[in-house]
Amino acid sequence: MERKMTKRIPLRVCGRKDIAYTCWPVTQGVPFADGELLNGSPVRVVDDNGKVFPTQQRCLGTWSKDMKYVRWLLVDFQLSLARGADKMLFLEYECDSWPMPDNPLRIDEDEKNILIDTGAMRVLFRKADVYRLTSTDGRFLESCQIEVDGAWCEMLHDIGPLLYMIDQHGNRYDSCTAGFGPSVLLEETGPLRAEVCVRGYHSMHQGQRFCPYILRFHFFAGKSDMRIFHTFIFDQEPHSISLDAVGMKIPFLPGKILKFIVGGADKVYGNDGKCRLSLLQSSDREYAILASGNRFNAIGQSPGWASMVGSNGAVTAVIRDNWQEYPKGFVLENNDLDIGIWPLDYPECLTFTTPIEEDAVYFGGTRNEKEFNRLVDSRPGAPLNLKSLQGSAINSFSPSDLLWTECMLEKYAPGRTASYCDTGVSNGVGAAKTTEIYLRFSTRALSERKTADLAGAVHEPLIASVDPAYTCSTGAFGHFYHAGDKRFKDVD
Numbered sequence: 001m002e003r004k005m006t007k008r009i010p011l012r013v014c015g016r017k018d019i020a021y022t023c024w025p026v027t028q029g030v031p032f033a034d035g036e037l038l039n040g041s042p043v044r045v046v047d048d049n050g051k052v053f054p055t056q057q058r059c060l061g062t063w064s065k066d067m068k069y070v071r072w073l074l075v076d077f078q079l080s081l082a083r084g085a086d087k088m089l090f091l092e093y094e095c096d097s098w099p100m101p102d103n104p105l106r107i108d109e110d111e112k113n114i115l116i117d118t119g120a121m122r123v124l125f126r127k128a129d130v131y132r133l134t135s136t137d138g139r140f141l142e143s144c145q146i147e148v149d150g151a152w153c154e155m156l157h158d159i160g161p162l163l164y165m166i167d168q169h170g171n172r173y174d175s176c177t178a179g180f181g182p183s184v185l186l187e188e189t190g191p192l193r194a195e196v197c198v199r200g201y202h203s204m205h206q207g208q209r210f211c212p213y214i215l216r217f218h219f220f221a222g223k224s225d226m227r228i229f230h231t232f233i234f235d236q237e238p239h240s241i242s243l244d245a246v247g248m249k250i251p252f253l254p255g256k257i258l259k260f261i262v263g264g265a266d267k268v269y270g271n272d273g274k275c276r277l278s279l280l281q282s283s284d285r286e287y288a289i290l291a292s293g294n295r296f297n298a299i300g301q302s303p304g305w306a307s308m309v310g311s312n313g314a315v316t317a318v319i320r321d322n323w324q325e326y327p328k329g330f331v332l333e334n335n336d337l338d339i340g341i342w343p344l345d346y347p348e349c350l351t352f353t354t355p356i357e358e359d360a361v362y363f364g365g366t367r368n369e370k371e372f373n374r375l376v377d378s379r380p381g382a383p384l385n386l387k388s389l390q391g392s393a394i395n396s397f398s399p400s401d402l403l404w405t406e407c408m409l410e411k412y413a414p415g416r417t418a419s420y421c422d423t424g425v426s427n428g429v430g431a432a433k434t435t436e437i438y439l440r441f442s443t444r445a446l447s448e449r450k451t452a453d454l455a456g457a458v459h460e461p462l463i464a465s466v467d468p469a470y471t472c473s474t475g476a477f478g479h480f481y482h483a484g485d486k487r488f489k490d491v492d
Helices: 367-376 388-391 399-412 448-459 468-476
Strands: 005-015 022-030 043-047 054-064 070-083 085-093 106-109 113-117 121-126 141-148 151-154 162-167 172-173 183-188 192-202 208-221 223-235 241-252 257-263 267-273 277-283 286-291 293-298 307-312 314-318 328-333 336-342 432-442 463-466
Touching: 005 022, 022 106, 022 448, 022 463, 043 070, 070 085, 113 192, 113 463, 121 208, 141 399, 141 432, 151 432, 162 208, 162 223, 172 192, 257 328, 257 448, 267 286, 307 328, 307 448, 314 328, 314 336, 314 448, 336 432, 367 399, 388 399, 432 448, 463 468
Parallel strands: none
Antiparallel strands: 005 085, 005 463, 022 070, 043 085, 054 070, 106 113, 113 121, 121 141, 141 151, 162 172, 162 241, 183 192, 192 208, 208 223, 223 432, 241 336, 257 267, 257 307, 277 286, 277 328, 286 293, 307 314, 314 432, 328 336
């Protein structure tokens, strides 16, 4: 039987132009038309010179219940990219085979533990069914080792990563103290990337259970890196509980502490590790550094990284989108790298209430002044839904409409709570927030250039984009059409 010719889908890989990417893990979803790719068929990533990259694949969705043909395929590979460069690659399918990496991930799982060996790092998780009734039963990460001078060296001490919350009354809740053992599940495996999911609760020392958390750890072949997705879920009464702090502590064990370092927008701050060093991104335009008792206020966006350097190794942490999702920060003190998802140093609490406590007044699109006044007076003190002045049209406010609305507010409802957005009375119970944190363990401190490249790659990872015309042609999105289709020239 004649073998089919290999087919190709172009992938344009690009990132930030001012940084270099070194063996950076790329994870990309690729669509296929119905009947195009059999589920389980091998694929591989190649460049225009025929070089084949080790590739991992997983089917995310199929076209029908028989699961025969792939609709969306998740593809993993690693790529280095020089500063200012982009690269054209191809996803080949209907090919004979795909190559394995020289040092693929090794994953060992039994009823008690999960061991992830990347070749550069060994991480041991313990499962909930082996928990003993001790004060450290909340621990889920037993060990994190990297190779130092030919021997495996432990990077963490005591109870491993510790998640914490502090409420407005100063009550502290964490993931380890009270002994609520989390569930630990190996969610994804492969030669290039593996994922472990940890689900548990914060709790007080006395045992009171608090907000749930979900951690997803991603590991990559050949790298001493962890990509962590930290999610907390607020399940308390919003009018009674607000949060002073949310964060995660990394208890580092690098031998003797030699240096603390944090990155500013245009310079690096550091000390000898004997005094507390902190960074607080307090808005999208300002951040502060506290070093050896001296405070430095700066205008701009910090790159969101911090490093602890010891005699046996170093760890660098990056918070993705730290200034876009402010407040964020770090505190480096003693042997703890404290990653502030809502930093304690920030002066405001994280609240889950809404200023809209009762149903708002709706105006039904009126432009009549007397009717506006009547509706406002019909429910004194109720908030005003200004969006309802648009009527059935969407985004129909003209400058003159806005001016009329503001005049009516000033004349008939000064000081009233009003919003041009939706005005539901739902509060924040059940709200969840995910923060991406990237950790790199190393035998020695990274150079400033390498740290800047790491932070830049975390904030803007490599994207292997598929051509929009091809994506639309597969039908994976339904009836979508790319820009440039001649049938929709006026819309474009």
